[in-house]
């Protein structure tokens with residue numbers, strides 16, 4: 001159904017550039033047929049020809065320039081392609097003020113029924129691009145992981161294969177285009193065969209309403225991280241969603257105690273199995289208080305509410321029947337446990353809706369029910385969720401964790417046979433949560449769901465990894481968030497690493513006993529994620545000093561300025577982004593570098609610093625060793641006791657030859673939450689002692705540290721060196 005693109009060698013010469021711009025993308029249509037070229041900076045990158053709808057190749061009628069107009073990207077020129085004997089017409093838009101954006105649209109003129117095309121991903125295709133030798137990466141599966149290779153090898157996966165980033169790894173400036181849906185993310189899917197790739201309407205939709213429109217965006221840039229960010233900004237601005245404030249509320253800004261899968265209290269109350277959660281959790285809270293660990297929120301996983309069936313080890317299983325306390329867990333109810341935990345702000349987990357739930361039985365809303373799976377979805381998600389989120393007053397609920405997104409979708413046939421329902425589900429959940437003042441975490445999302453988060457303004461964070469202790473290698477995985485963090489960060493949400501054990505203790509009595517052999521690695525990644533940081537140890541098993549290395553004395557997380565990602569270095573010269581074990585992020589002028597491969601042979605290009613003139617100080621966070629480094633030089637960063645290396649890199653001041661490192665006992669040594677360099681202020685808890693360190697270049701390299709004590713109000717002046 002997809003037409004392979006075969007191009008004569010002189011093809012290019014036939015094209016008249018109708019709309020060439022000095023930089024970025026140009027659209028070069030053929031004067032005689034429906035084919036066209038997309039060029040970056042006048043270099044042809046992508047060739048397109050043909051279109052198809054419901055199993056038939058479409059016959060080209062004509063292409064004409066439309067009336068133009070104005071949308072979220074500004075004033076556009078539109079080119080309308082018409083095709084014979086079909087309800088479909090297609091449109092390309094180029095933007096006068098934004099040469100890095102092109103929008104493609106498929107329009108359906110009239111109501112169309114469909115038999116469904118379950119053997120393919122889509123039932124429409126345009127543009128159909130030819131594959132070539134450029135590089136690509138994309139995201140697949142739930143808790144998406146990156147997959148990369150030659151563009152020729154690109155294949156989508158169920159609800160995955162978006163966005164598709166196409167880049168030239170031989171060019172050190174990493175020119176790239178990001179191709180993805182722009183709207184209605186659950187109504188469309190990526191498709192590919194051995195020679196082409198395209199986007200189109202989902203194959204299983206049985207009805208396409210009149211005036212349905214699917215739009216796709218192609219966004220160009222140079223640099224992988226920058227290209228992803230610019231693409232994400234475009235989606236956010238189109239859908240009018242702001243980026244998440246990483247200190248939005250206590251839940252986002254402070255360390256929390258988690259009970260997710262893989263943690264001690266996930267379907268386990270500890271060694272004395274006769275105790276209920278209602279008895280145990282206050283004891284755990286008292287233990288935290290005795291250590292002075294100021295957890296600012298808790299997370300309750302799926303163990304707290306009743307379900308219509310058994311639950312397996314990972315927590316999956318029966319659908320939710322009533323999202324409230326299971327009487328065998330919290331006999332005195334949700335408000336009571338919240339009171340016992342001193343009104344703790346709480347993140348609460350939910351899953352797919354059971355057809356036998358109280359909401360289906362006793363509320364007035366109508367539901368679509370999958371006959372086979374007995375999983376249900378409300379017909380009017382916005383109305384349902386708006387009422388639903390009014391039911392939890394007094395629980396301490398601050399964030400709703402929608403888990404099992406993939407299961408709700410895959411096991412509710414109406415979500416994939418009804419073209420618009422899944423989008424309404426995402427939007428409606430957000431409307432209801434926003435009306436109740438709640439934020440949302442997406443868990444187990446497909447790439448198509450992650451893109452859908454831009455239609456759901458309440459989504460502030462998205463799980464970026466598999467469950468704790470459940471990866472391919474139980475004790476080695478779940479920490480590397482950088483590849484997926486790049487996607488989630490681009491879309492304005494915070495990439496959440498999941499909870500973890502903070503100590504190497506054997507967690508006897510817990511769901512998982514561990515021991516965790518690399519707690520620092522989890523602690524570092526969680527802190528660098530900019531999302532929540534959630535230890536999950538059992539009573540008497542936390543490592544308090546490690547927990548406190550992430551935050552100030554009041555539990556406020558000392559975050560970097562942006563989530564940790566794989567640097568562009570991981571994509572140059574054919575390196576595969578998904579294999580990269582080097583990650584970096586920054587706060588102010590400090591850059592944080594993590595490398596999981598033993599002692600790292602470190603060069604500045606590994607953190608995308610390509611300035612050959614400047615000299616940098618390097619502080620090995622584990623050993624305290626210091627170095628100077630310039631472009632082209634390399635140093636060996638000795639690994640710490642867990643076998644990975646972690647360092648802070650800071651430029652020397654040109655005049656003083658001093659580099660600010662900050663508080664070396666914290667993971668992020670120069671967080672904006674701590675040091676306000678502009679005002680010369682230090683912020684933290686009451687009477688907190690804060691260390692500040694500098695590296696000084698003299699005859700020999702010295703580390704100088706000073707400690708100040710903050711006032712009762714938790715402020716102080718930065719110490720002079």
Ligand SMILES: *[C@@H]1O[C@H](CO)[C@@H](O)[C@H](O)[C@H]1NC(C)=O
Nearest residue numbers: 118120121158189203204416
């Ligand atoms: C279409 O439906 C079939 C059968 O229900 C399912 O296996 C397939 O994954 C669906 N395709 C897509 C693209 O959702």
Ligand SMILES: *[C@@H]1O[C@H](CO)[C@@H](O)[C@H](O)[C@H]1NC(C)=O
Nearest residue numbers: 043044045134168170171172
């Ligand atoms: C990719 O970059 C290399 C090196 O600059 C260049 O030779 C090659 O032509 C580029 N390929 C494309 C398709 O632009």
Ligand SMILES: *[C@@H]1O[C@H](CO)[C@@H](O)[C@H](O)[C@H]1NC(C)=O
Nearest residue numbers: 322323324358359360362363
């Ligand atoms: C869920 O259970 C609670 C507690 O038993 C009850 O008050 C509430 O009405 C139930 N919800 C629905 C929708 O029936």
Ligand SMILES: *[C@@H]1O[C@H](CO)[C@@H](O)[C@H](O)[C@H]1NC(C)=O
Nearest residue numbers: 207379380418419420421424
């Ligand atoms: C799809 O679901 C929406 C929302 O419930 C509904 O309004 C619409 O009628 C459904 N479409 C079909 C074809 O059933």
Ligand SMILES: *[C@@H]1O[C@H](CO)[C@@H](O)[C@H](O)[C@H]1NC(C)=O
Nearest residue numbers: 503504543544545546547549
């Ligand atoms: C606790 O963590 C610190 C690092 O913050 C580590 O040095 C120490 O060995 C750990 N303590 C235990 C008992 O594991």
Ligand SMILES: *[C@@H]1O[C@H](CO)[C@@H](O)[C@H](O)[C@H]1NC(C)=O
Nearest residue numbers: 579580581582597598599601
């Ligand atoms: C890890 O380091 C070794 C030698 O230092 C190197 O051969 C190997 O390619 C590195 N692995 C990765 C994934 O970077």
Ligand SMILES: *[C@@H]1O[C@H](CO)[C@@H](O)[C@H](O)[C@H]1NC(C)=O
Nearest residue numbers: 601602603632633634635636
């Ligand atoms: C470190 O990398 C540099 C430059 O890439 C190389 O010249 C040097 O041999 C490497 N050193 C070690 C110890 O691997």
